[in-house]
Amino acid sequence: MALTADRNTQMKDGELIAVPVAANAVIHAGAMVAANxxxxAVPGATATTLTYLGRAEEAVDATGYTDxxxxxxxxxxxxxxxxxxxSDAVTQASLGKDCYIVDDETVSKTNAGGNTQSVAGKVVGIDTDGVWVL
Incomplete structure (x- = not known):
């Protein structure tokens, strides 16, 4: 039903979010984090079922815990x-294009040729020591 009066719509920032961690996952501070x-939450890895979330702000060890x-x-x-x-480096030609999760700190240019990787995000810059991903 559409509003017929003003509504106090709640909000949250969304820049820093608390995410429940998968059973037995170990995620290091600064790691790439994905949702399984x-x-x-799980550390970034080569898999087709992951959704990129961002960077871990802390270290967690869910060994022995349930989801x-x-x-x-x-x-x-x-x-x-x-x-x-x-082996599959992101290049300047990738600017503005998707790159793919290899592990919890690495991205690649393509989907590993066999559709085995999930999208990390859009390439917004390339430096000699890494790839900026949004």
Missing amino acids: ATGF GVVQLLVRRGKAFKWKNSG
Whole structure:
């Protein structure tokens, strides 16, 4: 039903979010974080079922815990510098295009040729020591 009066709509910033962590996941501070197929935080990895979330603001170890018992602060909405894949390097021609998750600190130019990687985000810069991904 459409509004017929003013509404006090709640909001949150969305830049720093608390995300429930997958069972037995170990995520290091500064790592690339993704949501697995069931929506729990895991470190970035080569997989087709991940959704890029951002950068871990802290370290967590969910070893021995079930899904969601441990939470992790994840920073979003910023460009982060990740390592560039040595075998499938992101190049200047990739500017503005998607790059792909290799692991919790590395991105690649393509989807590994066999559709085995999830999208990390858009390339917004390339330096000699890494790739800026938004």
